[in-house]
Amino acid sequence: QVQLKESGPGLVQPSQTLSLTCTVAGFSLTSYNVHWVRQPPGKGLEWMGVIWNTGGTRYNSALKSRLSISKDTSKSQVFLKMNSLQTEDTATYYCARDNYFDYWGQGVMVTVSS
């Protein structure tokens, strides 16, 4: 069945780089787009960016200078890297499939703190 699962560090120091992995199962990254969405504690959802099935990417302009999304199709993994982290980047980070987010990962909580 379709599954997505995020993994990565739970704690990142300010100004450092966040690296997250979304490992998928039950579908091919050559057939589906994968998006990243984040949610600060107690707040709403923010679209961060997408990697298309073709490998192209698009980013939220508010994050564009800090964000990079890539993938390894053979390993069924999508990667998020975001640099210069600040406390306001503390959030649960989700990966989600396709353009209406029909399947989501469980999320990974990332705290930015020294």
Next chain:
Amino acid sequence: DIQMTQSPPSLSASLGDKVTITCQASQNINKYIAWYQQKPGKAPRLLIRYTSTLESGTPSRFSGSGSGRDYSFSISNVESEDIASYYCLQYVNLPFTFGSGTKLEIK
């Protein structure tokens, strides 16, 4: 960017009530709106896509409608398991944008 204005921010309903949430887009989104349910500590769950298409497993008491800039999401016969936050999403144009959410509570 398309702004999604969602209201109300919170709702208090009795079991069996019908409740309605609205989302207004800042421009025509051609019915490319989805609705999600999120329970505390969980990922959002897709309930409805393309305005009114129920996802497999979505109970029939959930419904969606609208066109142009104005959309609504309803739950008829609210049940205790419907306690959650609900979000709309426009996915016609990047950046995709969410409404600010509606928290449903039971009286």
